[in-house]
Amino acid sequence: MEKRNNTEKIVSSYYSTEIKGQVSFGTSGHRGSSLDGTFNEKHILAISQALCDYRKKNKISGPLFLGYDTHALSLPAFKTALEVFAANDVDVFIHANSEYTPTPVISFMILEYNRTNKKALADGVIITPSHNPPEDGGFKYNPPHGGPADIEITDFIEKRANQLINAKNSGIKRIAYEKAYSAPSTHESDFITPYVDALSNVIDTETIHQSKIKIGIDPMGGAGINFWDPIADKYGFDINVVNSKIDKTFSFMPPDHDGKIRMDCSSPHAMANLIKLAEKYDIAWGNDPDFDRHGIVCPDGLMNPNHYLSVAIWYLLQNRPLWGNNLSIGKTLVSSSMIDKVVMGFNKAIFETPVGFKWFVSGLMEGKIAFCGEESAGATFLRKNGAVWTTDKDGFVLALLAAEILAKTGQTPSEIYRETLVSEFGNPYYRRVDGPITNEQKTILSQTSPDSIKATSLAGLSIVSIQTKATGNNSPIGGVKVNLSDGSWFAIRPSGTEPKMKLYIESFGGEDLWKKIHDEALNLIFRI
Template identity: 55%
Template sequence: MALHQRAGQTAQQQDLVNIPRLMSLYYRQVPDVTQPAQRVSFGTSGHRGCAFNGSFNQNHIWAIVQAVVDYRQQQGINGTLFLGMDTHALSQAAYISAVEVLLANEVNVVVQQHESFTPTPVVSQAIVAANEGKAKGDLALSDGIIITPSHNPPQDGGIKYNPPHGGPAEGEITSWIENRANAYLTNQLEGVKKLNYGTASAIGLIKQQDLITPYVTALVQVIDMAAIARAGVKIGIDPLGGSGIYYWEKIAERYGLDITLVNDKVDPTFGFMPLDKDGKIRMDCSSPYAMAGLLKHQNEYDVCIGNDPDYDRHGIVCPGSGLMNPNHYLAVAIDYLLSHRPQWSAQLKIGKTLVSSALIDKIVASHQRELCEVPVGFKWFVDGLADASLAFGGEESAGAAFLKQDGSTWCTDKDGIILGLLAAEIIAVTGKTPAEHYETLVAKFGRCYYRRIDSPINAKQKARFGRLNGDTLNASTLAGDAITAVLTHAPGNGAAIGGIKVTTANGWFAARPSGTEALFKIYGESFVDEQHLEQLMRDAQQLVKNALKGEG
């Protein structure tokens, strides 16, 4: 994909979404369930869509939330439901629609005071804390809903369900909710209960609580906050207009940290954002173009931190080094944690997705720990984080979580706040930035060269991806090296990849279709150099193209 000529430059008026029109369509457009694009569809992070094209409207939320209520009733879940939302324009509207259904079904709903924003990790941590000590079948178990399309553009909306384990719902749960919700849409919402939002507010049915303080107070259990304070680490924060914007001041006050917000804007158009590589407004904290505003401050602080709108992702900026590649920071974080968490059991595993850097494999092996390699999607880490058998779970897309310092569960969803604060802890304890630590790892294990490219794909080709294997690939070499393995299932848990991973002694590639777009993604890594990576990616594209064409 060619780089947009204004990538990294602040958005202009013509780039901004017409918010009044967007909101009016949310309420007045009825989805056509005969059109696949307008049906409820849960990808790896819930249902996402846009009111402009009929894929995220009031009827979708009413149907999805009633389906969640039905699932809760079927499973005997009767505890508090924590409801969070981010700062996208459609999130506020969807929040109101969700409340109307939840309260009509007599669900005990807790929201942030003043109906403000709540990050995904805060909802997850609240669920974990509420359920601590309760048996699996306890009727008082809590769960949650988060209204967010993550880092998607301003016109998009999203909603996801976190069951009592606190993390993203498993595929069988999301499939059940998806099918139930589409049945409600097909039957014109028959059976969906609703209570007028104004009526619910007037009679005090919405329970507002301070969700910020418990989360901030508990941070000391997972991060060495005292070390950061003693060292006087200077931290620059760009919330990217996201849901955690009001958390940083509370964190600074409670722990005496030197934290500065370099951007305190909240705006549903996200008009303060620099454009991403494709010229779109996208709050992607792993993109140097979207993070261009924070990068201007990189030499003013010991570390700068950015997060996406629901705060489940992190971007780490180090002085003179710029934005760290997510794979590089994951490697540093894992190495540091395994060296500085003495209470962690030697039996704890480290989780990574199979498209994350192989440098992580080498680091984990050097600490004599077991690696758990899983398919793409944070849901694969949930059980291990929940039962504290997995010390760390991380995705190549800049999302991760890890256990408390004592080895117990912190949360079971991605937490961009603790990953950001961990960077400050690393500086405080070691005197080196995460970028400097990465270079130390490179000197020890060798440099890896990593890339991801996206290519268009039609529906027929997308369906063929699940049938790819060593036979359909029909190849013995990759970038001049003998192929050593062709994987269709993840070695860590045996789950289907939904695509394919091919390895050699000098590199690997993986290919899988996007869960939300008409694209397939190819990830590749070379252990040799950039030229070898170029050849590897070219070969990978051709191999996948030929396999999809020839697969019957």
């Protein structure tokens, strides 16, 4: 553990270790650790050049917005990327004064630029491993639509980067960092003011201001830490940032459930510091290091992400009159079916997708998807006038929405979930468990079809349907989901970034039924 919290070792390994794994883009770009040889300078050189080649091939000639978060590997990777981009004459906008940049701000800046510049479109890169441990690094590409790159784009970048690595990086253009930073193609820009000034287009800031509610915020040492004071000053919010530390070891973080340091704002273990202070505030929240996730803390504790998404949708569908009627609510198929019940209660459509925020991008751009979210506490929604806000997850607006909900209704989101949604739709018990997965099990999952499962019941309930594709876009889910007659379900899929299996279960019969489903689910799929 000491080695993995040694920032000097983490950074020196970035420049010195040999590659022990090729470039691999999962659902959120390329991730790895310099200590393992899976994220180092050679990877980032190759990825950055591959991205330049992709831009040239697809005639993307506008600026590239480049940002990084507070992980130890993010600044070294930022410098490497800028060296390559400048050598390739890419116009790059970076946050002025060496300021950190949250993921949703990169999405916002891309969309704002492209709103008025149609001929030379902008794109962006955010260097972050999200909520992962301090020794990890990550590199994500957002094309001109502002959201996560789809598989066709990431396949090109991945293959081209690995070609460059196999050729010992001989095809890479690069100049020294000092020269790249001062190059005519590198532009420092204020990313904070445009984003903060536009927040009133998506959040009812005046209602929050008038309510005078007391807000507690733990940025968890993340990239959005210097956004909260400008937000408070502009809109007159009563905000207290309870932790203003930037520490690349994240030593202030309580260990997560497995003893690792992980800045997961949906984990009650990682959020323990803010939960202890919950009763001091009317509403509180935390965000992960790149601010694309949110963790909502009410005086009675941390909300389950699925519960908060359900309340957010319930509230927005009643308080955004300009959204219109012909819209859908997007959700990943492993998110709670409480969301389905809420949406159907308003006679709206559900757009259900596989895991990955990229599936929502086109619907957000077209204003057809008003809100979309993932069970892992990532979501975004449209501006009040129905126009697109961001096409990537935005932890700022989901957190501020919790304050708006309290200010407008007089109830916390947890009170609304308990007193309104549960009383109307029931009380599902939802939990995900992770475990190891064998190559044989991966093969079985990839070959499973609805017809290959012959059972008609599970845990004493009838099997209503079996899915290997999402209902919203008919795309493969990378696993299987089994729906039961009382609304309960389970889904199994391999992780896209780690050698493990994810088993999601939601029971409408409490924890006892959840356990029965858990005990029978693996046997149903793998015939153990």
